[in-house]
Amino acid sequence: MMTDETYFARLESKLDALERDLSNRRKYAKGGPWTHDSMVKANDIDNRARQIQAKLKMRLDAASRGVDWELLKLELQNDWLLLINSFGHWTRRLDQKFREQDKIA
Template sequence: MQDTTLDEFTDKVDRFEKNLKRRLDIVKARRLLAPDQTARSDRFDEKMKQIQLKAKCMASQTVDWELRKLEIQNDMLLLTNSFDHWARRLDCGFNKRK
């Protein structure tokens, strides 16, 4: 078996899926499928769309969590810097009073 990267594998799967869909559309257009086979194919297409939608949602949630993590880190850095600045200001004011 050849070594392939994930991107290459994804491209191959995408090409396979498009080719399969194109051929299935031709078969449906020629009415070569029995009604139960057409219904089964439609159910399969619907299930595939649900899986793809779920995968997109999962991927977007991952991105959102990464973004949220970075935002929290940024907020914590800003708060820490503000606190350090405030503490230095208090120390300067206290040292001046001595």
């Protein structure tokens, strides 16, 4: 069974990973060819991720023993956003690769 300390350490590492991912995406956005729609969607995802992060941190600060269903729900939303961000990053890299191949051909 996972202790509270282990649980919160894992959660904190997930939040750190999300923060790094968002930072990397912002760096890519500044240097990559994004359409207006892509930027709007990326900003919406960033804002949603920040909201969830803020809620998670607030719930972690107030967490007590037992199951906190709201915290679990926020964790699942956070994991879902991490997956979306990873998929988005992968599709951008794939698009960039094909753009480069089209330039060569």
